Amino acid sequence: MSKKRKFKNIKGFSIQFLPFSEIKNLGSEERVSKILRIVRDKILILQGRINAEEETRLIERSMQMIGKNNNFKGIELAVISSDGKKGFFGKMKKGIVNALSGGELSAISIIGPATIVKDIKRNPKKLELLLNK
Amino acid sequence: MAFKSFFRFFTKLFRGKRDIKLGFYGPPNAGKTSLANRICKDFTGEQIGSVSKVPHETRSVQFKEEVNIEHKGKSLKFKMIDTPGISTKIDYEDFMKYKIKKKEAKSRAKEATEGIVESIKWLNDMDVVVIVLDSTENPYNQVNITIIGNMVARKIPVLIVANKIDLKKAKMKKIQEAFPEYRVVGISAKYGKNLDEFYDAVFDLSKEV
Numbered sequence: 001m002s003k004k005r006k007f008k009n010i011k012g013f014s015i016q017f018l019p020f021s022e023i024k025n026l027g028s029e030e031r032v033s034k035i036l037r038i039v040r041d042k043i044l045i046l047q048g049r050i051n052a053e054e055e056t057r058l059i060e061r062s063m064q065m066i067g068k069n070n071n072f073k074g075i076e077l078a079v080i081s082s083d084g085k086k087g088f089f090g091k092m093k094k095g096i097v098n099a100l101s102g103g104e105l106s107a108i109s110i111i112g113p114a115t116i117v118k119d120i121k122r123n124p125k126k127l128e129l130l131l132n133k
Numbered sequence: 134m135a136f137k138s139f140f141r142f143f144t145k146l147f148r149g150k151r152d153i154k155l156g157f158y159g160p161p162n163a164g165k166t167s168l169a170n171r172i173c174k175d176f177t178g179e180q181i182g183s184v185s186k187v188p189h190e191t192r193s194v195q196f197k198e199e200v201n202i203e204h205k206g207k208s209l210k211f212k213m214i215d216t217p218g219i220s221t222k223i224d225y226e227d228f229m230k231y232k233i234k235k236k237e238a239k240s241r242a243k244e245a246t247e248g249i250v251e252s253i254k255w256l257n258d259m260d261v262v263v264i265v266l267d268s269t270e271n272p273y274n275q276v277n278i279t280i281i282g283n284m285v286a287r288k289i290p291v292l293i294v295a296n297k298i299d300l301k302k303a304k305m306k307k308i309q310e311a312f313p314e315y316r317v318v319g320i321s322a323k324y325g326k327n328l329d330e331f332y333d334a335v336f337d338l339s340k341e342v
Binding site for chain 1 (some may be wrong): 219222223224242243246249250253271273274275276278279280281283285286318322
């Protein structure tokens with residue numbers, strides 16, 4: 001008879017990658033809802049970024065979820081994009097590309113539940129994800 | 134340019150003598166209330182709210198009406214709006230680290246979440262916004278970028294204040310590098326350092342309202 005394995009449950013986490021095409025045609029409120037559904041218990045890596053007003057709505061709605069959903073303590077989020085000192089023509093070119101693609105696809109957004117993601121340390125060149133034990 | 138000036142003239146004409154709504158935004162514990170208190174005390178003799186080392190001390194929006202700021206022979210009337218610090222997460226256990234009991238910590242956490250929602254709702258209603266950052270902290274926080282992005286989207290003039298420059302760990306340059314497109318003024322709200330430059334900037338931005 002084989003011995004029973006005595007491994008304790010390992011508290012794991014999932015990472016979900018979401019291409020921008022999945023939210024491109026959604027309205028702002030639906031985008032935020034979709035993201036919130038994922039980041040309740042998973043780390044989301046989103047191609048591109050939502051706009052500043054949607055980010056604010058994401059913060060607002062996650063605040064409203066605290067206390068209502070067990071163990072939900074909010075989110076951690078960070079965006080890295082190719083924003084730089086591009087000058088007028090660089091910005092104009094980027095604006096046209098973004099308008100055609102429906103979003104800033106060169107950016108990457110990382111959003112995770114605060115219960116899993118302790119902190120996201122960010123500087124212009126790197127993102128460092130610190131997870132809770 | 135001529136059209137812009139013409140538009141401003143008409144906006145001011147119809148606005149009449151309404152107070153300019155000056156909002157203080159930023160992450161928790163950056164010194165928003167300390168700065169608002171400093172201004173209110175200097176020009177009205179009264180404070181706007183209490184300050185504390187415990188984050189989220191301000192958990193609801195606080196106002197001070199008719200604050201008449203006089204600076205270099207000019208005078209402008211403001212409605213000061215001090216907002217709760219915006220963060221993306223609230224954990225009642227963080228309050229317990231400051232020797233606050235569990236029941237009170239939970240209550241504070243609830244109020245803090247409501248305060249953040251209230252802060253966000255007020256974003257639409259500002260004329261000029263001062264974003265107060267702690268110059269000893271990393272400025273590349275997504276909340277700071279999100280707040281500024283919202284101001285840009287709403288075409289609200291923004292001034293970035295790097296507070297706590299009296300501290301050794303203060304890195305004013307890092308904040309300027311993080312937000313190169315904005316005017317950044319380094320101050321110490323606690324000691325009233327460099328407030329002249331702050332008022333210069335506020336008066337300049339108020340011209341855009």
